[in-house]
Amino acid sequence: MAERAHLAGRRGLLLLAPLALAACDPQHLADRTARSMAADVVLPVVSRDLPAGPAQAATECVLQNAAPAEIRALARDIGVEAGSQTRENVRNISLRPGTQSCFAASGVPPVL
Numbered sequence: 001m002a003e004r005a006h007l008a009g010r011r012g013l014l015l016l017a018p019l020a021l022a023a024c025d026p027q028h029l030a031d032r033t034a035r036s037m038a039a040d041v042v043l044p045v046v047s048r049d050l051p052a053g054p055a056q057a058a059t060e061c062v063l064q065n066a067a068p069a070e071i072r073a074l075a076r077d078i079g080v081e082a083g084s085q086t087r088e089n090v091r092n093i094s095l096r097p098g099t100q101s102c103f104a105a106s107g108v109p110p111v112l
Helices: 002-023 026-047 052-064 068-075 084-094 097-106
Strands: none
Touching: 026 052, 026 068, 026 084, 052 084, 052 097, 068 084, 084 097
16 A cells, blocks of 8 residues: 555656756746746836736736747846837737737727
8 A cells, every 4th residue: 555655656756747847947947037027128118008907917918929039029128118119019019919819808908
């Protein structure tokens, strides 16, 4: 009986091993860091027109619909006020059908 429990425990560890390895993946970590930095850039941009709750939801929608290169470009503006190019990039991503659908599902008002 104890041996069965031991084997079951080992199987559980084997199932969790890929998750632990994924957490150590440098590219995954870099992508998560860039996404977090991009969120810190996008949130103030969308907060100009939206209250806090919808602005947070809008930020998530923008990031979900941004290409990896766009996320990296947005992340480069961390620590500075977003310029006109960054605001335009956020607007362009916001106007995409996928982003608009996400806004609607999240209760974010439509972007004009």
